[in-house]
Every structure is written in structure tokens, then in C-alpha cells.
Amino acid sequence: MSGAPDISSDETRPRGKQPGSGRLRTVIVYGILVALGSTMVLPFLWILGAAFKPVGEFADPWKLFPSHPTLDNFRAAWNMVPFARFFLNSLFIAIFVTAGSVLTSALSGYAFARLRFPGRDRIFIGYLATMMVPWSVVMIPNFILLKAFGWLDSYYALTVPALFSAYGTFMLRQFFLGIPKEYEEAAKIDGCGYLRIFWHVILPLSRPALVTLALFTFLGHWNDLMGPLIFINSEDKMTLPLGLERFKGMYSTDWGPLMASTLLMLIPMLILFGIGQKYFTKGIKLAVDKG
Amino acid sequence: MRWSKGRRLEAYSALLFILPNVLGFAVFTLFPVAASLILAFFNWSPLQGASDFSGTSEFAGLANFWHAVGFHQHVDSSWHANDAFFWQYLGNTVILMAGIPFAIIGSLFIANLLSRKLKGVPLFVTVFFLPSVTSGVATYMIWQILLNPEKGLINAVLLAMGMDAPPQWLHDVSWAKPALIIMGLWSSIGGYNMVLYLASLQSIPQELYESAEIDGAGGFAKFVHITWPMVSPTTFFIFIMSLIGGFQGGFAASYIMTKGGPAGSTTTISYYIYNLAFSNFFEMGYASAVAWILFLITLAVSLINWNVTRKRVHGEVFV
Structure with missing residues (x-):
């Protein structure tokens, strides 16, 4: 890539004229970054401590970590609400929707980016136009539609409508447009059909975009509150956000179990972010190379 | 052919x-988009609630729209909004967007610090990105407790700093919105916008800064004359997206942290639509009309922004 040599030559370039003031500036920059970074991390450290606090230790807000850490809160949360059920529901729905919607988005994104067919650009503009429509506009007819299908209070309501994403189609189409056509030409000469080109050429080259889209799709559904709130009634089909919300109403004074569940809700997001991070920063570099 | x-x-x-x-x-x-537009012209409230759709429906023309935005005159010749709640909640939605300029400046500031070639930048990017990645029900729960007037960490710090009566935050009509704005800043300042700024900053040709240095420009002058104009397309894009998000957002945070209160002070338009359609009287026709008004507002704001800002923005405009 053309960007890479530029960056390395940048580093050999002499930066500050006065080394003394440059060092002071570096110290100040680090100081600000550490202070701001601590503010970002503090709520997470706090919940990490709070989840392990025994009942008596909540009274002191200064105490970040408990002096006698306990698993009681996790045990209580596990027993008081069908926590495992909520967790598994959320996990199943988020994974299923992520896999499905990334696949349908990639398929249609590829067609919009590469294949010629009548009405292509008109359909695509239709996709773009609806991206600005608020969720509140489509939510009422969707409710009526799902009721007519008999899908209310079922997993279908939380999965099937979410399998088709205009945003995902748009994002992947833009990414596919940036892939040099030569790769496909070579495959075409070898006699590959469109599906094989899509699967063996396009998808492997698009890993950063696919991972980024998958990450955000997963997070969006893992955190979704409105959907379950409107479509789901029975406890055994509730997801974590809705389950926690109900739980919160039941235990307004006893925070321990609530904090333990909140921590457990955070963990999958943190793990995924850790995994996706590598591709994500690659995506940033990619944007830089293009600019 | x-x-x-x-x-x-x-x-x-x-x-x-x-x-x-x-x-x-x-x-x-x-x-659903088409159905919603049709529904907006009808009075339709399934009376038995979500379990029965046998409620009566009648064509209402523009009455739903007029009920939301219109005014009427009382016998004492004073003017009143047809739906005072609509205006209150629209006001809330706008006030809750007060954090947007701060978030934009903060994102640019952090991106500027991170674009210096320092060790540990990837670690800092990760740390700053954390709140926006996890933003949702879990972080709202954490903030609700941090903001607790008696037992929360925030007021403990304020008391230690010598404040006699720190705010009641989510329990106080005038402090609930600032509390949500502060939380919004925390979760958005290092998020996707910062990443966009990072990319934008790194694409500024280094030669511009070098020739400015030869002309004797200081750090501030370089920022005002080079950085700010060069990132203006990104700023423009972020501003429009934040406005759209601001007008359409606010439901989940308020639902978890305040239930729209106290006294409706944190109910946004999208929360109102939810209440109208699903929680109070199942006024699906009227709720659809309000949803379309919200859509038209965001559309209008983006178009106005587009035309006003386009002339002042350097180079190409994002699409």
C-alpha cells in the first residue's frame, strides 16, 4: 500500500526544533490522555468492584474494590431471576441476527457494487432514502405486521425483521467498490461463477469491513431494549436488557445482584471488542490510505 | 437491444x-414506511390494548398532524397548544442535544492529541473507544448508580471538593437533563467521531504544516488556518449525524434511568411516540403522525444544514 512507506519516513523526520520544550509538551499530552482515559475507564472499574462487594460495603462510594470480595451477588442474581435464560436468549438472538444480516448485506452489497442489472441504481437509492427514516416510524406497522403473522412474543419477532439491513448493504457496497477489479477478472478467466468469486475473492478481501459490521450489528442487538419491550411478554423469551430492566424495578434497594448481572452483560461486549479491535484499527489505516 | x-x-x-x-x-x-404514513391520517386506537385490534378506525385527514403542532384559542382569547406535551418533549429533545458541540470539540481535541506520533496510541484509542462500544442498558445502569445523590461516586467527589449541596441529578427536574448530557459526552467523545477525526487528521498533507512553520505560525494559528478548515468536511458530517441521532434518540437511556421523569423532563419525542403507541392508550394513528413529524424535522434540519454549511466547508462534502 502506498501509505506504509510514508508513515515510516515520517518518523525519521526531525520533529521539534527545541528538544526541551518538545519533551515538556509530550509530558503534558500524556498527562491529559491519562486523565481523560481514567475518566473513561473509571465506571468500568467501579462496576468490577461493585459486583463483588458484600452487602454492607455499598455505603462507602470511595471504596472502589471490596475488602472482602464475594460471589454472593452472582449467586443471588442467578437464583432470583432466570438470568441464564436471559443471557442465552440474548446471545442466541444477537449471534443469529449478526450472521444472517451480514450475509444478506454482503450478497446484495456485492450485486449493487459489481453486477449489472436493470433498475440497480434506482433500487439502491430506495435503500439510501429509507436509512434516514426513524425507527419510531416503522415500529408501529412492524408491530401490526408481526401480530398478523402471529409472531408476537416469539423469537421470530426479534430475529426475522432484523436479518435485512439497508445500512449493512450500503456499507459493504461502498467497501466492495474499493476492491480492484483485477482480482475478479483473474478468477473470471479461470471460469469461476459469480457465487465463487463472491465467496473466494470478495469476502476474504473484505474481512475488516465484515468484522466491523458484524461487531456493530452484534452490539446493536445485544443492547436492543425497544424491540423486546414492544414484542416480548413472556419471561422465558426476554433478553438481557429487558430482563435487567425488570430486575431493577424489583430490587431498587439491593444493588449487589444487579451490579453482578450488569457486569456479566458487559463481558461479551468487551471480549468481542477485544477480538474486533485488530480489524477495526486496520479499517482506520485503510481510510487513511485512501485519503 | x-x-x-x-x-x-x-x-x-x-x-x-x-x-x-x-x-x-x-x-x-x-x-411499514408506507403503512405508517397512511396510519397517520387515521384515528386508530385498538381499545383493548395490544391483544385486540378490533378498535374503531376513522379517517382523520390532517387532524393528527394539527393536533400535534397546532394551537387553539380559549374563551379568554389566550392561545394554547393543542398538545402541550408534544412541545414540551420536543423542547426536551432539543435541550438534550446541548452536548453536541462539546462532544465534537472534545472528539477533535482527543484525536489531535492521539495523532501525534507517541507510544501507546493504540492503547489509548481502545480506552477512549470503550464507552461508546459498550453504551447501552449496562452503562445506563452503572451511571444511574454513579449519579445516585446519596450513595453515588459523583456526589461523593463533589462533597469532598467542598460543595455543600450537590445536585439531586436524576431526581431533580432541572438537573436530570444535564446528568444525561454528561453521560452522553462520556459515551460519545471517544467513539466513532474521534476515529473519523483521526483518519481525517492523518490525511492532511504534512507539507502544509511545514510551510506554515517556515512562515512562523504557532500551534494555535496552525490549528485555526490549517487543521480546522481541513477537517471541516468531517465536522460537517459528524454534526449532521449527531443532530439526526439527537432528534431520534433518547429513548433507552431515559427509559432505564428516569422513566422519562421527573415531571416528564427527560421524555424525548421518540419516548413520547413509544408511550402513545404502546404504553398508554394505544393511539397508533396519532403516534404515527408524531413519528412522521419527527422524520420531517430531521429531514428539514439536514437540508438546512446542508445548504448553509456547504459554502463554508472546505473541499468535498460527504454523502
Whole structure:
């Protein structure tokens, strides 16, 4: 890539004229970054401590970590609400929707980016136009539609409508447009059909975009509150956000179990972010190379 | 024009590629958008609630829209809003967007610090990105407790700093909005916008800064005359997206942390639509009308912004 040599030559370039003031500036920059970074991390450290606090230790807000850490809160949360059920529901729905919607988005994104067919650009503009429509506009007819299908209070309501994403189609189409056509030409000469080109050429080259889209799709559904709130009634089909919300109403004074569940809700997001991070920063570099 | 065999194969393949997505799009997006617009012209409230749709419906013309935005005169000749709640909640929605300029400046500031070639930048990017990645019900729960007037960490710090009576935050009509704005800043300042700024900053040609240095420009002058104009397309894009998000957002945070209170002070328009359609009287027709008004507002704001800012923005405008 053309960007890479530029960056390395940048580093050999002499930066500050006065080394003394440059060092002071570096110290100040680090100081600000550490202070701001601590503010970002503090709520997470706090919940990490709070989840392990025994009942008596909540009274002191200064105490970040408990002096006698306990698993009681996790045990209580596990027993008081069908926590495992909520967790598994959320996990199943988020994974299923992520896999499905990334696949349908990639398929249609590829067609919009590469294949010629009548009405292509008109359909695509239709996709773009609806991206600005608020969720509140489509939510009422969707409710009526799902009721007519008999899908209310079922997993279908939380999965099937979410399998088709205009945003995902748009994002992947833009990414596919940036892939040099030569790769496909070579495959075409070898006699590959469109599906094989899509699967063996396009998808492997698009890993950063696919991972980024998958990450955000997963997070969006893992955190979704409105959907379950409107479509789901029975406890055994509730997801974590809705389950926690109900739980919160039941235990307004006893925070321990609530904090333990909140921590457990955070963990999958943190793990995924850790995994996706590598591709994500690659995506940033990619944007830089293009600019 | 007769198509060659290859072109026909290409078109048929394309049809198969787009079929799943277009089908779903038609059923779960296109149809609902059209249905919602029709619904907005009807009075339709399934009286028995969500379990029974046998409620009466009648054509209402523009009455739903007029009920939301219109005014009427009382006998004492004073003017009153037809739906005072609509205006209150629209006001809340706008006030809750007060954090947007701060978030934009903060994102640019952090991106500026991170674009210096320092050790540990990837670690800092990760740390700053954390709140926006995890933002949702879990972080709202954490903030609700941090903001607790008696037991929360925030007021403990304020008391230690010598404040006699720190705010009651989410329990106080005038402090609930600032509390949500502060939380919004925490979760957005290092998020996607910062990443956009990082990319934008790194694409500024280094030569511009070098020649400015030769002319004796200081750090501030370089920022005002080079950095700010060069990142202005990014700023423009972020500003529009934040406004759209601001007008359409606010439901989940308020639902978890305040239930829209105290005294409706944190109920946004999208929360109001939810209440109208699903929690109080199942006024689905009126709720659809309010949803369309919200859509039109965001559309208008983006168009106005587009035309006003386009002339002042350097280079190309994002699409």
C-alpha cells in the first residue's frame, strides 16, 4: 500500500526544533490522555468492584474494590431471576441476527457494487432514502405486521425483521467498490461463477469491513431494549436488557445482584471488542490510505 | 437491444444475490414506511390494548398532524397548544442535544492529541473507544448508580471538593437533563467521531504544516488556518449525524434511568411516540403522525444544514 512507506519516513523526520520544550509538551499530552482515559475507564472499574462487594460495603462510594470480595451477588442474581435464560436468549438472538444480516448485506452489497442489472441504481437509492427514516416510524406497522403473522412474543419477532439491513448493504457496497477489479477478472478467466468469486475473492478481501459490521450489528442487538419491550411478554423469551430492566424495578434497594448481572452483560461486549479491535484499527489505516 | 447470454446470466445472478435482502427490505421497511404514513391520517386506537385490534378506525385527514403542532384559542382569547406535551418533549429533545458541540470539540481535541506520533496510541484509542462500544442498558445502569445523590461516586467527589449541596441529578427536574448530557459526552467523545477525526487528521498533507512553520505560525494559528478548515468536511458530517441521532434518540437511556421523569423532563419525542403507541392508550394513528413529524424535522434540519454549511466547508462534502 502506498501509505506504509510514508508513515515510516515520517518518523525519521526531525520533529521539534527545541528538544526541551518538545519533551515538556509530550509530558503534558500524556498527562491529559491519562486523565481523560481514567475518566473513561473509571465506571468500568467501579462496576468490577461493585459486583463483588458484600452487602454492607455499598455505603462507602470511595471504596472502589471490596475488602472482602464475594460471589454472593452472582449467586443471588442467578437464583432470583432466570438470568441464564436471559443471557442465552440474548446471545442466541444477537449471534443469529449478526450472521444472517451480514450475509444478506454482503450478497446484495456485492450485486449493487459489481453486477449489472436493470433498475440497480434506482433500487439502491430506495435503500439510501429509507436509512434516514426513524425507527419510531416503522415500529408501529412492524408491530401490526408481526401480530398478523402471529409472531408476537416469539423469537421470530426479534430475529426475522432484523436479518435485512439497508445500512449493512450500503456499507459493504461502498467497501466492495474499493476492491480492484483485477482480482475478479483473474478468477473470471479461470471460469469461476459469480457465487465463487463472491465467496473466494470478495469476502476474504473484505474481512475488516465484515468484522466491523458484524461487531456493530452484534452490539446493536445485544443492547436492543425497544424491540423486546414492544414484542416480548413472556419471561422465558426476554433478553438481557429487558430482563435487567425488570430486575431493577424489583430490587431498587439491593444493588449487589444487579451490579453482578450488569457486569456479566458487559463481558461479551468487551471480549468481542477485544477480538474486533485488530480489524477495526486496520479499517482506520485503510481510510487513511485512501485519503 | 438484445442482451448477450453473458449479460442475461449476470442479471439473473444479481437477482438471486439481492433477492433475500430486497424481499426483507420490502416487507419490514418499505411496507411499514408506507403503512405508517397512511396510519397517520387515521384515528386508530385498538381499545383493548395490544391483544385486540378490533378498535374503531376513522379517517382523520390532517387532524393528527394539527393536533400535534397546532394551537387553539380559549374563551379568554389566550392561545394554547393543542398538545402541550408534544412541545414540551420536543423542547426536551432539543435541550438534550446541548452536548453536541462539546462532544465534537472534545472528539477533535482527543484525536489531535492521539495523532501525534507517541507510544501507546493504540492503547489509548481502545480506552477512549470503550464507552461508546459498550453504551447501552449496562452503562445506563452503572451511571444511574454513579449519579445516585446519596450513595453515588459523583456526589461523593463533589462533597469532598467542598460543595455543600450537590445536585439531586436524576431526581431533580432541572438537573436530570444535564446528568444525561454528561453521560452522553462520556459515551460519545471517544467513539466513532474521534476515529473519523483521526483518519481525517492523518490525511492532511504534512507539507502544509511545514510551510506554515517556515512562515512562523504557532500551534494555535496552525490549528485555526490549517487543521480546522481541513477537517471541516468531517465536522460537517459528524454534526449532521449527531443532530439526526439527537432528534431520534433518547429513548433507552431515559427509559432505564428516569422513566422519562421527573415531571416528564427527560421524555424525548421518540419516548413520547413509544408511550402513545404502546404504553398508554394505544393511539397508533396519532403516534404515527408524531413519528412522521419527527422524520420531517430531521429531514428539514439536514437540508438546512446542508445548504448553509456547504459554502463554508472546505473541499468535498460527504454523502
